[in-house]
Amino acid sequence: MTAGTNGPSREQKYDRQLRLWQAHGQKALENTSILVVHANATATETLKNLVLPGIGSFTLVDGKVVDGADAGSNFFLEGSDIGRSRAQAAAALLAELNPDVRARAVVADVEKALTVSPELVTQHNIVVASSLPQHILLPLAKLCAAENIPLIVVRAYGFVGHLRIQAVEHCIVESHPDTINDLRLDCPFPELLAYANSFDFHALDNMTYAHIPYVVILLRCLEEWKSKNNGALPTTSPEKTAFRQMVTSLKREGVEDENFEEALKGVFRALQPTKIDSKVASILEEARTKPITAETNNFWILAKAVAEFVDSENGKLPLAGVVPDMKSDTESFVKLQTIFRDKAHKDVAKVHAIASNLSVGATGPSLEETARFCKNARNLVLIRTSTIESEYAEPYAGTMADMPENNVQYYLALRGVDAFYEEHKRYPGYHAEEVESDIGLLKKSCTAVVTKMGLKNVAVSDDIIHEMVRAGASELHTMASFMGGVCSQEAIKLITGQYTVLNNTFVYDGMRSVGAAHTF
Amino acid sequence: MTSFPLPDRNRDAALALGPDKWRSAVAKKLLMVGAGGIGCELLKDLVMAGFADIEIIDLDTIDVSNLNRQFLFQKQHVKKSKAHVAKESALRFNPNVNIVSHHNSIFEDQYDVAWFKSFDLVLNALDNIPARRHVNMMCRAANRPLIESGTAGYLGQVSVHLKHTQCFDCEPKPTPKTFPVCTIRSTPSTPIHCIVWSKSYLFNLLFGKDEDESAMSSSADDDAQEIADLKREAEELRNIKNNSQSPDFAKLVFEKIFTRDIERLLTMSEMWSSREPPKPLDFKKLHSEMKKMKPLPTGVDRNMKVWSLVENFHVFTESIKPLAQRLNEGQAKDSEFSMSFDKDDDEALDFVTAVTNLRAHMYGIELQSRFKVKEMAGNIIPAISTTNAIIAGLMVLQAFKILNNQYDDCKNTFLVHGGQRTQLICGEVPPAPAKECGTCQAGYFTLTVDTAQFTLSDLVDSVLTKDLGVDGEITINESGRMIYDPDFDDNGPETFENLKITDGKRILVLVDNDEDESKNHSINFFVIHKAGVTPYELDGDKKIPPRHKAKAPEAKRLLDDEVEVSNKKSKGDGETVEVLDDDVIIL
Numbered sequence A: 001m002t003a004g005t006n007g008p009s010r011e012q013k014y015d016r017q018l019r020l021w022q023a024h025g026q027k028a029l030e031n032t033s034i035l036v037v038h039a040n041a042t043a044t045e046t047l048k049n050l051v052l053p054g055i056g057s058f059t060l061v062d063g064k065v066v067d068g069a070d071a072g073s074n075f076f077l078e079g080s081d082i083g084r085s086r087a088q089a090a091a092a093l094l095a096e097l098n099p100d101v102r103a104r105a106v107v108a109d110v111e112k113a114l115t116v117s118p119e120l121v122t123q124h125n126i127v128v129a130s131s132l133p134q135h136i137l138l139p140l141a142k143l144c145a146a147e148n149i150p151l152i153v154v155r156a157y158g159f160v161g162h163l164r165i166q167a168v169e170h171c172i173v174e175s176h177p178d179t180i181n182d183l184r185l186d187c188p189f190p191e192l193l194a195y196a197n198s199f200d201f202h203a204l205d206n207m208t209y210a211h212i213p214y215v216v217i218l219l220r221c222l223e224e225w226k227s228k229n230n231g232a233l234p235t236t237s238p239e240k241t242a243f244r245q246m247v248t249s250l251k252r253e254g255v256e257d258e259n260f261e262e263a264l265k266g267v268f269r270a271l272q273p274t275k276i277d278s279k280v281a282s283i284l285e286e287a288r289t290k291p292i293t294a295e296t297n298n299f300w301i302l303a304k305a306v307a308e309f310v311d312s313e314n315g316k317l318p319l320a321g322v323v324p325d326m327k328s329d330t331e332s333f334v335k336l337q338t339i340f341r342d343k344a345h346k347d348v349a350k351v352h353a354i355a356s357n358l359s360v361g362a363t364g365p366s367l368e369e370t371a372r373f374c375k376n377a378r379n380l381v382l383i384r385t386s387t388i389e390s391e392y393a394e395p396y397a398g399t400m401a402d403m404p405e406n407n408v409q410y411y412l413a414l415r416g417v418d419a420f421y422e423e424h425k426r427y428p429g430y431h432a433e434e435v436e437s438d439i440g441l442l443k444k445s446c447t448a449v450v451t452k453m454g455l456k457n458v459a460v461s462d463d464i465i466h467e468m469v470r471a472g473a474s475e476l477h478t479m480a481s482f483m484g485g486v487c488s489q490e491a492i493k494l495i496t497g498q499y500t501v502l503n504n505t506f507v508y509d510g511m512r513s514v515g516a517a518h519t520f
Numbered sequence B: 001m002t003s004f005p006l007p008d009r010n011r012d013a014a015l016a017l018g019p020d021k022w023r024s025a026v027a028k029k030l031l032m033v034g035a036g037g038i039g040c041e042l043l044k045d046l047v048m049a050g051f052a053d054i055e056i057i058d059l060d061t062i063d064v065s066n067l068n069r070q071f072l073f074q075k076q077h078v079k080k081s082k083a084h085v086a087k088e089s090a091l092r093f094n095p096n097v098n099i100v101s102h103h104n105s106i107f108e109d110q111y112d113v114a115w116f117k118s119f120d121l122v123l124n125a126l127d128n129i130p131a132r133r134h135v136n137m138m139c140r141a142a143n144r145p146l147i148e149s150g151t152a153g154y155l156g157q158v159s160v161h162l163k164h165t166q167c168f169d170c171e172p173k174p175t176p177k178t179f180p181v182c183t184i185r186s187t188p189s190t191p192i193h194c195i196v197w198s199k200s201y202l203f204n205l206l207f208g209k210d211e212d213e214s215a216m217s218s219s220a221d222d223d224a225q226e227i228a229d230l231k232r233e234a235e236e237l238r239n240i241k242n243n244s245q246s247p248d249f250a251k252l253v254f255e256k257i258f259t260r261d262i263e264r265l266l267t268m269s270e271m272w273s274s275r276e277p278p279k280p281l282d283f284k285k286l287h288s289e290m291k292k293m294k295p296l297p298t299g300v301d302r303n304m305k306v307w308s309l310v311e312n313f314h315v316f317t318e319s320i321k322p323l324a325q326r327l328n329e330g331q332a333k334d335s336e337f338s339m340s341f342d343k344d345d346d347e348a349l350d351f352v353t354a355v356t357n358l359r360a361h362m363y364g365i366e367l368q369s370r371f372k373v374k375e376m377a378g379n380i381i382p383a384i385s386t387t388n389a390i391i392a393g394l395m396v397l398q399a400f401k402i403l404n405n406q407y408d409d410c411k412n413t414f415l416v417h418g419g420q421r422t423q424l425i426c427g428e429v430p431p432a433p434a435k436e437c438g439t440c441q442a443g444y445f446t447l448t449v450d451t452a453q454f455t456l457s458d459l460v461d462s463v464l465t466k467d468l469g470v471d472g473e474i475t476i477n478e479s480g481r482m483i484y485d486p487d488f489d490d491n492g493p494e495t496f497e498n499l500k501i502t503d504g505k506r507i508l509v510l511v512d513n514d515e516d517e518s519k520n521h522s523i524n525f526f527v528i529h530k531a532g533v534t535p536y537e538l539d540g541d542k543k544i545p546p547r548h549k550a551k552a553p554e555a556k557r558l559l560d561d562e563v564e565v566s567n568k569k570s571k572g573d574g575e576t577v578e579v580l581d582d583d584v585i586i587l
């Protein structure tokens, strides 16, 4: 019961994060094995943030040996590591952070390792690659896309941060909207309506009257309105005003009216017809025609089951079963909660039965998973990022006008740096004596990138070219740590399937403290 | 680990920033307040950036639940000082930096204005509002820049507080939530009411100093008779507490709080005319049911599953024993010994969970898992390493700007969820100070006097009136006690020493001028005692900004369609999240 004798339990150690992503999120994390390409500072900082919360295992691939600059910019390499394998030295220090995590170092030239043994990639669930030259990155990205393994490309270059997520298909059940609103006041289910009708407003004493839940007040008013208006809800502005007056007219003289004020505040929401959001509808549409095979993941099985449920339930999704806090006496509130919960349970049972029938071979989604899916059905998110291959296709079909000018320039400058590397087999400004000559060369590379992409009215300014050359491929630890934080944060969202991940590019201008996102 | 310093250890940092800017920045002396989640990241980032002169202060010791993110700490460090261990761990990675650690409270008098002045920049990585406000005030007094930080789950923020920008106090902070006494004591209706009762009332009465009233507020609405009854009930419980060595202690407490007190409450029929009355519990009945009970689940389930009534009864009787024993053992050594609720104390949490649920059961309130009770009782905000890493990185980026005097380039930065808000990181120029802020729109002075000689009249006549030229009605406070106002000048001839205004104390002077608002001022004096000083030495900026009266809060508007829509729109990029580091204690 108490800590100490057998060391801290995982539960104690992970207490805080369990409150964020719950036990099923932790399980997903512990079942994940990640491949990290390059043991530079950005990559090791990323790994640190995944090892601490207990990712299942990691493989770190790097063929280089530690030099002085590595030890200076990488917290997970020490002076005494100079001359050792970067992958081994960093993996050892990272493994020390958490004995629950299995660590593996692959000491090999990255390009060779990836071409010779693609299973190095495919035996992992997620890949993080930092500062990979283009000719290695593109085949890796292609492989990940083909295998539907999420890939995060991350880099800290001087004061610039860049992150790109490639997830061919990422399904999010728990997108965590600010609130879940599913009260069905416009189309109450029979149990809810019966409960609302059980209140005899005239007979209630003042105290009870002040505690009628606002949901009941609105339901009764809506029923009355509908009976006078051929079943239609108030839609126009004058109708809404008249409806509000109807609610107000029920206030009792001299009786506390907090519940009526809540009802008036709730009118706007109550009059929004319960319908399926177009994004969710298109997910269900896709699920309807999707054949279920042994490989189909539970998201699609459940989506298909919910689609069938919707068809059999007059176009209504399973009830979320959540009642917001409101002015009420405990008894009525608990009763209301029970009515919503019971109906939600019924809906879950139906969906679960359909899903079990749909599942091929294996047992299919558990009741718990089904319940989670139903509760979040109105907030499902499906992300299909473009491929990195298409980002490099020429010309680029879109614009980048949604990003601040400087961030666009930094993105292009990084592309220019990569093109420079492909041509000269070194990074601009890496050797102090070549700084001056590299400025002109990088400028040429950047211009070539802009031209090939076919971007109009964009050029990388001389200031930014100078800045990039001056940075000399340096990895500022602060930026590496920051970008490692961003990268691991997105990795956790991808792994747990909770919260919406970035789609798909993030560029941070550390000089001006301006971040920007763009969808390629 | 011995070959430092590497010739090119900071090559990358110097390259990226430019060698001159880098050198001038890292030569500065920094104070880091807090060595928790953000603090560990921050210290690592600072040391790696090349900063070599850092002081850390933290009052806390290391807990197991810190280990999932506070990576400078390991299992063997549990219960040790965060500040000391953080220093040791950072030195392992770079022994050539000078780190001074203080395992102490930042509120201590020794951390005075002069001490704050010895730093070029202060970085807050704190978990509570009072400490953050205190550091903010000291930074204003010492005229030092401050970088503030906070995280909650995936959200976080970094703000920069300079002389010409908002201070931490400019934006009003949410006041701690309190509940009416009668709701907590007689008519709970939600789980949190039961939790407050268990941890703030019962736990403190039985094992602590006494009832913790901070979470409860009395109001005129509360029935005077009821309050008197509640006082008597508490007195009875104190008597039972004296029997804590009795083998029947659990039964005595149980029958008092779950049977007799509830039966008394039921006699107040008025109270239950519109409420479902509670149902008292029966010790004997539960005790016999307990004998047939299956063993309580272990491991994760024990924490996550909601216990049944009899299981709660079982945990109640099991946890009260060791708590009582600890109290008795403690008091045997020190008669003043007492315990306070600690969410990380397993037995205390078991007790509070069981009591919460037994009480909830009587009132027909939903029972809670131990995991959930811990979260609510401990006001836990989830903390993870990813967010801390992002926030600490952003702090150091701002630090470089401040230390190179690039004040116009500073930004307040916010980490948002993604999803609808795709930017992840949003920045804004630090806003101008709020005119009515009592902290930054104020004068700050150090006043060196011989406290045995210097009188309150000397302060009023010589310092305030002659030297600073204030013109208006003067009110003087020290540590919340009023020692002088226009209608109370009896203390005038008294020396500081007699008034207990000693070395290290802070005096707050308010000047009110009805005719000319620009002559209203808040003036702080930090007193330094030096024997023989005549008459006084005053150090500080004599140009004191006027203190504007706080604006009346805007009338609450009813939400209508239009407002609802516009509210949604405003939830855009600049949205601020007021969040704190790690475990937060507000209720």
Ligand SMILES: [Zn+2]
Pocket: B166, B167, B168, B169, B170, B171, B433, B434, B437, B438, B439, B440, B441
């Ligand atoms: Zn202020």
